[in-house]
Amino acid sequence: MKALNFNGIYAPGSKNIKPSWPALMMALLCLFTFSCKKDAITAKVTSTPVLTASSNAVVLTRDNAAKPALTLNWSAANVQGMQGSVTYFLQWDIKGNSFANAATIKLGKDTLTKAYTQEALNDMFITLPVATATAVEMRLVTATSDGSVSPFNSNVVALTITTYSKTIPPPYSQLWMVGDATPKGWDIGNATPMVQDGNDPYLFTYTGVLVAGEFKIATVKDFGGAFYRPLANHPALTETAVQVGSGDPDNKWQISAAQAGNYKITLNLHTNTISIVSTDPPKAPFSQLWLLGDATPGGWSLDAATPLTVDANDSFIFTWTGPLTVGDFKIATAKDFNAPFYRPTTNAPDMSATSVQLNAGDPDNKWHIATASTYKITLNLHTSTISIVNTVVTTPPYTALWIIGDATPGGWSLDAVTPMVKSATDPFVFSWTGPLVAGEFKIATAKDFGAKFYRPVADHPALSATTVQLSAGDPDNKWIVTASTAGNYKITLNMKDLSVAIVKQ
Known part of the structure; x- marks a missing residue:
């Protein structure tokens, strides 16, 4: 900066007069501003980095992930007049793209080299197609911490890179x-063929029919190749462990005649496990x-045995309505005295007892009818329970009934x-018409959760099912209304024949 010249700020011809301070300050300010502007140093780039790579073609593999892959070196950038420091960034893009969609990675400051392992370089180029040689371009971008100059670029280095998938492919x-x-x-x-999952290539599925017989899972269409098989021959279909190998032991899964049907099989190569699930509705043990x-009516004659009727909506429910005389009975599963029978758990129980067991031989428990009449018998194979109701009664068992549950207006x-x-013409018939929302309900005989309820013979049956049972305690079966079936209904219960009609209005 020039030396300050105070001439001209005194009054002309007045050597002994002191200068005016306001005038002096103004002069100093003007001189300082002029001098600084004139002498300020403008920052400028005097040298840009020169980037080099240790290779111009790199093939990356998972097996060599920890090995060196590429080293970048560059000369130092120089910015004259800069007050801060420089920071280097690496940019790369597909060759010919002019860095329009460049990825930018910060390398740091005061550094002139960067080494990459195969894994690190693969991670940097993770967006490129795997197992394909792809031409890319790289350059350095240099920026100053004080912003004295705009960021500037190095030369462009060409590189052909072949990456590998981060996901380890399945063995097959x-x-x-x-x-x-x-x-x-x-x-x-x-x-x-099994179907490979589109989101997880380690999962293979088969959905379809399996008949009685054996199977295993082939890795190649050659009996000399490796197979996925169970750990033991003919395991339960619930066993999940599998092994893969060739030769013996030639274990297989087995589908019995009773198990034949539709299945979904899922083989998981991550965990070497299998899921074998029947997609058919459950089958009742007896038809x-x-x-x-x-x-x-048929007495003890096997040839004249009285058949029960399979419920049209549930093959596990069997019913019969007709005359029973004083005497005993049990329920046959075959016309053979040596076959298993459904019987009460104790001999001659009270007619309100619901427990049932299935056994052959002794103890040869039976139900005992003490009063000849017309009865409705309902056997539930889901729950091993029975309902035996005398339908010839002149007085209804209840004079008031209520529906209760979160599907009903009053909730629980x-x-x-x-x-x-109550029906005006039949005291055994009760009805209700109104809205049912999504939820469950049953029919109460008293305002007491310990009392008996009219309920379906199986939990959550189709609303078209007509059979009901009267019981207290468990199983606490209920009807269910879904969001899609909610609406106004008319419910009609007949206590005499233990039937219900649930009809959407």
Whole structure:
């Protein structure tokens, strides 16, 4: 900065007069401002970095993930007149893209080299297609901490990079089911393919029919190849562990005649586990049952045994309505005295007892009918329970009934239970019409949770099911209304024949 010149700030011809201070300050300010502007140093780039790479083509593999892959070196940038420091950034983009979609990685300041392992370089180029040689371009961008100059670029370095997938591929990309339980049998050249999951390539599924027979899972269409098999031969279908290998022991899964049907099989190569799940509705253990005993119309004759009827909505529910005389009975599963029978858990129990057991031989418990009449018998194989109701009564068992549950207007409150209306022509019939929302309900005989309830014979049946039972305690079966079935209904209960009609209005 120039030396300050005070000439001209005194009054002309007045050597002994002191200068005016306001005038002096103004002069100093003007001189300082002029001098600084004139002498200020403008920052400028005097050298840009020169970037070099240790290789111009790199093939990355998972097996060499920890090994060195690429080293970048560059000369130092120089900015004359800068008051701060420089920071280096690496940019890369697909060749020919002019860095329009460049990825930018901070390298740091006061550093002139960067080394990458194969894994680190693979992570940097993770967006590139795997196992494909891709041409990219790299450059350095240098920025100053004081912002004295705009960021500036180095030369461009070309690189061809081949990356690998971060996800370890499964050991097999195709699998097949083979065996006489499968649609294609033992024809290995035409084996039934499993489907590889689109989101997880380690999951393979098969959905379809399996018949009685065996199967295993082939990794190649060759009986000399490796197979996924159970750890033991013919395990329970609930066993999940699998092993993969060739040769012996040649373990297989087995589908019995009773198990034949539709299945979904899921093989998980992450965990070497399998799920074998039937997609068919549960099958009742028996498709036909008979009443047998001197209380029944056919007596003890197997040829004249009285058949029960399978419920149209639930194959586990069997019913019969008809005359029973004084005597005993049990329920046959076959026309064979040596076959298992459904019987009470104690001999000659009270008619209100509901427990049932299935057994052959002794103890040969039976139900005892003490009063000849017309009865309705309902056997529930889901819960091993029975209902035996005398339908020839002149006086209804209850003079008031209520619907209760979160599907009903009063919810589960005993104080707010919704009353049903007794029929003017039949005291055994009660009905109610109104809205049901999503939830459950049953029919109360008293405002007491310990009392008996009219309930479905199975929990959550179709609303079209008509059979009901009268019981206290468990099983606490209920009807259910879903969000899609909610609406106005008319419910009609007949206490005499233990039937219900639930009809949407």
